Amino acid sequence: MKTTDTATGYRITFGLYLDGQRGVPPANILGDVVVGPLGLLGILEMQLGLIAMHPSAAERTIQYRDCLEALDAPSRFYHRSFALDPLGTAACLLNWRDEWALHRRESLRWEDALSSDAPSRLHDLAAVEQRARVAVSANLAQRLEAILDRLKVRTPGIDSVLLVDPIDVFPARWQAVLKALPLKHASVADRAAGGFLGALQRRLKRNAAGEGSDPIAWQDDGTVIVVQSETRALAAHWVASRIAAPGTLLVAGSDGAWFDAHLAALGQARLGLKEISAFRPSMQVLSLVSLKKQN
Incomplete structure (x- = not known):
């Protein structure tokens, strides 16, 4: 049975870079919010009853360092770096782990499907992942996975999510969550410029469409200044x-x-x-x- 909570009725404007500074000041409009990934993550977790204390990046790095240390051996690919800089090595590999999980379209348990002939580095990371999955606090991908599971049985009080960026630019885990929400897409302004700026604009559009093009000569007409x-x-x-x-x-x-x-x-x-x-x-x-x- 799927339950619905429509008491809040959020109208969300969502973009990749709207967590930080923004040009639109907050307005006294109940339910209208402008957020980025972290802001929307907080709203969804609150709406779906997934509120929890999440440790800092430094704490997660220490947790992952402990996992690396427990499995460290001269044969591990990270052994020499870990001996010189345990925290730096842990921070780097933890970032790899988190980014990989965020952009994977398949199940997050990639280590279970690793083939025997895979590179040794992947086998080392898979061994660490078996421990890290329990010992390291949840990353963004795991939190989004929990949200996606809860969205199957509960509908949050969100009237609309206006995307200011194309959905294709978001990581795969975010795309899966966004597709389960009432999405609206912001209209894209298509205003043609003149002079060298217009020529550069048309060339960039053709390149974005996959059409090849030759370099264009610089025109000192004042429309583009470097x-x-x-x-x-x-x-x-x-x-x-x-x-x-x-x-x-x-x-x-x-x-x-x-x-x-x-x-x-x-x-x-x-x-x-x-x-x-x-x-x-x-x-x-x-x-x-x-x-x-x-x-």
């Missing part, structure tokens, strides 16, 4: 001084919030970007209170 700077501060100051029209579209990277200071210094309108983080004083106090109760 600038290099020795420091971020100089680059930010130059870009801020070039922005004159209020309607300018600016695609900001991870330093968008920091770039706001340079815009303000030059009297320009700020982007309004800010880091969205769970590490707020109140949230840290709650963790300390929880820890105190456990002790």
